[in-house]
Amino acid sequence: MSSFGTGESIRRAVEIHSRMLLRVAMTRLSNPQDAEDAVQETFVQLLSAKPKFRDEEHEKAWLIRTTLYRAGDLRRAIQRRSGVPLDETASEAPAPSGDEDADRIRCAVQMLPEKYSAVIHLYYYEGYSIKEIAKLLALPAPTVGTRLARGREKLRELLKEEIE
Amino acid sequence: MNRSDYRRAFDAVQFSADFEGRTLKRLARVAGQTEKENLKMNVHHMRRGAVLAAVLAAVLIVSAAAAIVLLTPKEVAQNLEDPALAAAFESEGALALNQTITSEGQAFTLTGLVSGEGLSDFTQDVDTAHTYAVVAVANEDGSPVGETVSTMCMTPLISGYEPGKVNAWTLGGGYSSFKKDGVAYYLMDCTGSLDLFADHTVYLAFYQGDIPSRDTFATAADGSISFTDNVTGPRALFTLPLDAADADPVAAAQLLADCGIDG
Numbered sequence: 524m525s526s527f528g529t530g531e532s533i534r535r536a537v538e539i540h541s542r543m544l545l546r547v548a549m550t551r552l553s554n555p556q557d558a559e560d561a562v563q564e565t566f567v568q569l570l571s572a573k574p575k576f577r578d579e580e581h582e583k584a585w586l587i588r589t590t591l592y593r594a595g596d597l598r599r600a601i602q603r604r605s606g607v608p609l610d611e612t613a614s615e616a617p618a619p620s621g622d623e624d625a626d627r628i629r630c631a632v633q634m635l636p637e638k639y640s641a642v643i644h645l646y647y648y649e650g651y652s653i654k655e656i657a658k659l660l661a662l663p664a665p666t667v668g669t670r671l672a673r674g675r676e677k678l679r680e681l682l683k684e685e686i687e
Numbered sequence: 688m689n690r691s692d693y694r695r696a697f698d699a700v701q702f703s704a705d706f707e708g709r710t711l712k713r714l715a716r717v718a719g720q721t722e723k724e725n726l727k728m729n730v731h732h733m734r735r736g737a738v739l740a741a742v743l744a745a746v747l748i749v750s751a752a753a754a755i756v757l758l759t760p761k762e763v764a765q766n767l768e769d770p771a772l773a774a775a776f777e778s779e780g781a782l783a784l785n786q787t788i789t790s791e792g793q794a795f796t797l798t799g800l801v802s803g804e805g806l807s808d809f810t811q812d813v814d815t816a817h818t819y820a821v822v823a824v825a826n827e828d829g830s831p832v833g834e835t836v837s838t839m840c841m842t843p844l845i846s847g848y849e850p851g852k853v854n855a856w857t858l859g860g861g862y863s864s865f866k867k868d869g870v871a872y873y874l875m876d877c878t879g880s881l882d883l884f885a886d887h888t889v890y891l892a893f894y895q896g897d898i899p900s901r902d903t904f905a906t907a908a909d910g911s912i913s914f915t916d917n918v919t920g921p922r923a924l925f926t927l928p929l930d931a932a933d934a935d936p937v938a939a940a941q942l943l944a945d946c947g948i949d950g
Binding site: 533534537538541542545546549555556558559562563566567570571574585588589592595596599600603604621622624625626627628629632636637638644647648650660661662663666678682684685686687 | 718
């Protein structure tokens with residue numbers, strides 16, 4: 524079991540995992556600056572909590588889960604400040620990228636219930652299998668399968684197109 | 688939409704070019720600040736005289752261990768700009784509590800609990816019951832809580848069910864938190880009414896760490912749950928005072944099935 528907390532190990536984690544975690548945060552946040560805040564908070568938590576990891580995969584799983592929770596909490600805080608109930612608008616208008624289809628897909632993912640968007644992202648972007656996602660999110664594999672299926676169905680309704 | 692479309696959608700987002708550099712600088716500042724806090728020995732006496740007056744017990748919540756006045760659950764919800772939930776905490780079905788557990792210099796006070804449908808202005812699934820709980824975390828010596836409070840995890844657990852299988856992560860939900868006057872407040876929002884499980888012992892765990900696992904929690908032969916010796920740092924395990932008459936095993940099983948949990 525490897526411990527964490529040295530300057531070198533933290534630098535390595537920031538350099539290796541930042542981009543991946545920023546994309547994960549964007550499944551719950553529409554603004555890249557908010558995603559950066561959530562991921563920074565994740566690294567602060569890593570520094571403070573000094574968790575003991577069995578291996579690099581364990582570390583990665585911890586970072587992903589913590590980022591998802593930080594992003595979710597930040598989203599709730601933002602929506603409280605804006606006074607917009609969640610059942611009316613699941614996220615702010617997405618930061619336009621100049622690619623309408625890309626913006627539409629991101630917006631749809633951000634409108635999914637959080638338990639579906641996490642699985643969808645890890646499957647479609649990171650390319651993890653159901654079994655690997657189950658390990659990352661510490662969920663039973665059948666739960667992941669169910670959430671992937673339901674997430675696809677919701678995306679199909681939102682995008683009005685087939686999901687492969 | 689296929690995998691390629693999905694990846695293009697997320698690759699299109701522009702993040703700051705200096706994110707890693709800024710993050711490392713911030714971590715260096717936090718590391719320096721934490722070291723100073725560990726060396727500091729300030730004691731702040733906060734309103735001890737007023738606190739000890741037994742006035743309006745339903746309005747004032749006093750942390751027995753830290754001798755400070757805490758926000759009520761209604762006030763916590765108001766601070767989080769959720770007037771509907773604030774009202775729910777004052778409703779007949781809400782439980783006003785004042786249970787304190789002290790651990791390694793911190794006092795954890797469970798101040799309120801309420802369950803039901805549509806209680807919050809910020810519920811995404813309005814037809815599904817949620818359980819809301821408020822916990823305040825204060826330092827026993829009255830000094831303001833530090834950064835490490837933000838690393839805490841909060842989750843319900845249910846006797847007879849493996850903590851790794853039934854918890855805040857698998858049920859769905861999260862928490863919102865803020866600090867005020869040196870105290871950290873946490874509002875947990877958990878999908879499902881924990882009242883359904885009232886024929887079991889229902890816990891609320893608060894600790895520094897990660898998703899519940901066998902490393903974190905031990906389950907005895909009778910199904911009761913406790914922290915393992917692997918858990919370090921301040922922590923609390925509350926037993927929620929639910930009414931067994933509210934239990935509904937059929938609905939509980941359905942809730943777990945809906946969450947894809949193989950109980």
